[in-house]
Amino acid sequence: xxxxxxxxxxxxxxxxxxxxxxxxxxxxxxxxxxxxxxxxxxxxxxxxxxxxxxxxxxxxxxxxxxxxxxxxxxxxxxxxxxxxxxxxxxxxxxxxxxxxxxxxxxxxxxxxxxxxxxxxxxxxxxxxxxxxxxxxxxxxxxxxxxxxxxxxxxxxxxxxxxxxxxxxxxxxxxxxxxxxxxxxxxxxxxxxxxxxxxxxxxxxxxxxxxxxxxxxxxxx
Amino acid sequence: xxxxxxxxxxxxxxxxxxxxxxxxxxxxxxxxxxxxxxxxxxxxxxxxxxxxxxxxxxxxxxxxxxxxxxxxxxxxxxxxxxxxxxxxxxxxxxxxxxxxxxxxxxxxxxxxxxxxxxxxxxxxxxxxxxxxxxxxxxxxxxxxxxxxxxxxxxxxxxxxxxxxxxxxxxxxxxxxxxxxxxxxxxxxxxxxxxxxxxxxxxxxxxxxxxxxxxxxxxxxxxx
Amino acid sequence: xxxxxxxxxxxxxxxxxxxxxxxxxxxxxxxxxxxxxxxxxxxxxxxxxxxxxxxxxxxxxxxxxxxxxxxxxxxxxxxxxxxxxxxxxxxxxxxxxxxxxxxxxxxxxxxxxxxxxxxxxxxxxxxxxxxxxxxxxxxxxxxxxxxxxxxxxxxxxxxxxxxxxxxxxxxxxxxxxxxxxxxxxxxxxxxxxxxxxxxxxxxxxxxxxxxxxxxxxxxxxxxxxxxxxxxxxxxxxxxxxxxxx
Numbered sequence: 001x002x003x004x005x006x007x008x009x010x011x012x013x014x015x016x017x018x019x020x021x022x023x024x025x026x027x028x029x030x031x032x033x034x035x036x037x038x039x040x041x042x043x044x045x046x047x048x049x050x051x052x053x054x055x056x057x058x059x060x061x062x063x064x065x066x067x068x069x070x071x072x073x074x075x076x077x078x079x080x081x082x083x084x085x086x087x088x089x090x091x092x093x094x095x096x097x098x099x100x101x102x103x104x105x106x107x108x109x110x111x112x113x114x115x116x117x118x119x120x121x122x123x124x125x126x127x128x129x130x131x132x133x134x135x136x137x138x139x140x141x142x143x144x145x146x147x148x149x150x151x152x153x154x155x156x157x158x159x160x161x162x163x164x165x166x167x168x169x170x171x172x173x174x175x176x177x178x179x180x181x182x183x184x185x186x187x188x189x190x191x192x193x194x195x196x197x198x199x200x201x202x203x204x205x206x207x208x209x210x211x212x213x214x215x216x217x218x219x220x
Numbered sequence: 221x222x223x224x225x226x227x228x229x230x231x232x233x234x235x236x237x238x239x240x241x242x243x244x245x246x247x248x249x250x251x252x253x254x255x256x257x258x259x260x261x262x263x264x265x266x267x268x269x270x271x272x273x274x275x276x277x278x279x280x281x282x283x284x285x286x287x288x289x290x291x292x293x294x295x296x297x298x299x300x301x302x303x304x305x306x307x308x309x310x311x312x313x314x315x316x317x318x319x320x321x322x323x324x325x326x327x328x329x330x331x332x333x334x335x336x337x338x339x340x341x342x343x344x345x346x347x348x349x350x351x352x353x354x355x356x357x358x359x360x361x362x363x364x365x366x367x368x369x370x371x372x373x374x375x376x377x378x379x380x381x382x383x384x385x386x387x388x389x390x391x392x393x394x395x396x397x398x399x400x401x402x403x404x405x406x407x408x409x410x411x412x413x414x415x416x417x418x419x420x421x422x423x424x425x426x427x428x429x430x431x432x433x434x435x436x437x438x439x440x441x442x443x
Numbered sequence: 444x445x446x447x448x449x450x451x452x453x454x455x456x457x458x459x460x461x462x463x464x465x466x467x468x469x470x471x472x473x474x475x476x477x478x479x480x481x482x483x484x485x486x487x488x489x490x491x492x493x494x495x496x497x498x499x500x501x502x503x504x505x506x507x508x509x510x511x512x513x514x515x516x517x518x519x520x521x522x523x524x525x526x527x528x529x530x531x532x533x534x535x536x537x538x539x540x541x542x543x544x545x546x547x548x549x550x551x552x553x554x555x556x557x558x559x560x561x562x563x564x565x566x567x568x569x570x571x572x573x574x575x576x577x578x579x580x581x582x583x584x585x586x587x588x589x590x591x592x593x594x595x596x597x598x599x600x601x602x603x604x605x606x607x608x609x610x611x612x613x614x615x616x617x618x619x620x621x622x623x624x625x626x627x628x629x630x631x632x633x634x635x636x637x638x639x640x641x642x643x644x645x646x647x648x649x650x651x652x653x654x655x656x657x658x659x660x661x662x663x664x665x666x667x668x669x670x671x672x673x674x675x676x677x678x679x680x681x682x683x684x685x686x687x688x
Contacts, residue, residue: 229554233540296540296542300539301534301536308503310527443506
């Protein structure tokens with residue numbers, strides 16, 4: 001029931017943000033039409049961070065309490081997070097091409113730090129497959145989830161400074177026109193709802209998987 | 221007090237074994253020299269090019285050498301079940317972490333102390349500056365803080381040695397970036413004040429990961 | 444709660460509803476056991492029965508999933524370090540560093556166990572296991588049996604009241620085996636509490652006063668040596684481990 005409400009809200013918000021992005025919002029003067037990808041890029045990047053924050057929290061609770069549900073939360077959030085991180089990398093390069101003339105610019109701190117983050121969370125999954133048994137994999141993944149998240153601000157700081165820029169606020173430097181800000185906020189809300197839907201979906205699937213393996217094993 | 225006595229016992233035990241066999245130091249040192257030679261052919265001997273890539277070369281070498289040395293740290297503990305021997309002894313898991321960490325820190329610093337002059341010799345660099353020494357020591361602390369944690373994790377997996385670099389390298393990227401930039405400035409004779417922002421990142425990394433690894437270590441070794 | 448704690452003092456080890464799972468894999472499924480001071484308990488069971496896991500939980504190497512274990516009146520969950528002081532552990536792995544000499548190995552462990560007058564104690568235990576002549580030889584150069592002798596010496600350093608042994612006879616010859624049991628059973632004056640696992644029914648029957656059979660994470664049989672003979676034990680082992688297999 002709750003899921004249907006969420007689904008409805010998500011659908012309406014998505015439509016609204018599509019309308020805002022493609023019809024309502026005014027085209028940015030310097031960058032032109034490509035700038036509209038900004039309303040996709042920022043929400044997915046924000047969700048990449050949010051999902052890894054959830055991984056971090058889930059991992060801490062898993063290590064302390066050793067309850068499977070926390071691992072399921074962290075693992076599901078990491079899966080959704082990697083998808084959003086990949087999307088952030090793709091939209092980032094699409095944005096970079098017309099602006100700087102190259103698909104990949106190492107001088108873009110946000111893009112490079114997203115790439116590093118993507119690698120860290122790749123190891124989150126790899127360490128599970130390297131583990132000798134499932135619970136060990138969950139434990140090791142939790143360690144990666146914690147260490148990886150703690151590393152994130154340092155990565156952003158170092159890549160920003162490397163470029164010779166000074167780390168500042170991401171988007172809200174004041175320069176955003178009101179219609180752009182509205183579009184961005186609606187878009188962020190739409191994607192956040194999408195994230196929660198995906199997360200809940202993954203969690204319930206994983207919980208069912210756990211149930212099935214438990215039945216299989218008690219059958220033996 | 222007891223904590224530090226236990227830490228000292230572990231570090232001393234590692235140092236003693238290493239002084240006897242020189243297994244880690246000799247292997248890693250030869251590796252380091254080979255990397256230097258390969259870099260020489262990869263980038264040519266042009267003094268201009270060397271100046272541009274020197275600090276990058278230095279830290280790529282140290283990062284890989286660090287992986288090699290850190291991998292060994294827990295393999296010796298695993299061989300005859302020694303880690304279990306430590307775990308049944310009246311010693312906190314954290315003391316095991318700090319003891320192993322200090323042992324690795326010591327080996328890697330020794331290796332770097334030998335490798336730096338070799339770099340200087342082959343590439344005609346001025347490595348004998350206090351700045352470079354400080355950068356090297358601080359960055360190595362960050363390496364071993366994370367590396368000791370992941371080394372303990374890696375030996376417990378199926379793939380063992382393969383796992384450490386995959387986990388270790390992405391996490392240490394920010395400190396490598398900072399070390400490369402800071403060394404670049406140091407090698408070109410810049411003042412301390414131009415290094416501060418990089419040194420700040422390195423120190424922040426050290427502190428954060430010493431604390432996090434210290435807290436998380438028990439969960440890595442305890443099933 | 445305080446009362447329950449003081450009751451446990453009578454037992455060297457008290458295990459209540461102990462379970463241990465690795466993920467969905469339940470290795471120990473509710474173990475209940477009380478062991479008196481000075482009692483020797485032998486645990487038989489086929490491979491994968493959970494013997495090693497049980498020993499490791501008691502040795503505080505692995506954490507328990509649920510239930511309670513009290514050793515010498517101390518809950519192993521919150522007073523693990525004090526528990527570790529009171530137990531000695533010998534397994535088929537030696538816990539010895541191959542590149543250090545026997546003396547250096549024992550010196551290292553003595554420091555960690557806060558053994559007073561460690562030089563004297565090291566000589567004592569090495570004498571006991573008949574390895575004093577090899578004191579300064581590198582462990583890696585010793586034969587498997589000799590290494591196992593050194594590891595017995597290692598387990599005796601802090602003279603623990605409780606010994607946990609998991610297949611301790613690995614690599615030992617006849618003579619060394621009897622030395623092992625002599626050293627394990629008493630500290631010269633007092634009987635130690637002994638828990639050990641073995642595949643060898645005969646040996647287990649010889650040393651253990653109480654005989655347990657573990658299968659699929661449960662204690663499926665319990666008997667006392669006084670009322671059993673070896674053939675009855677063999678029969679019990681077969682019937683209890685075959686049925687469930």
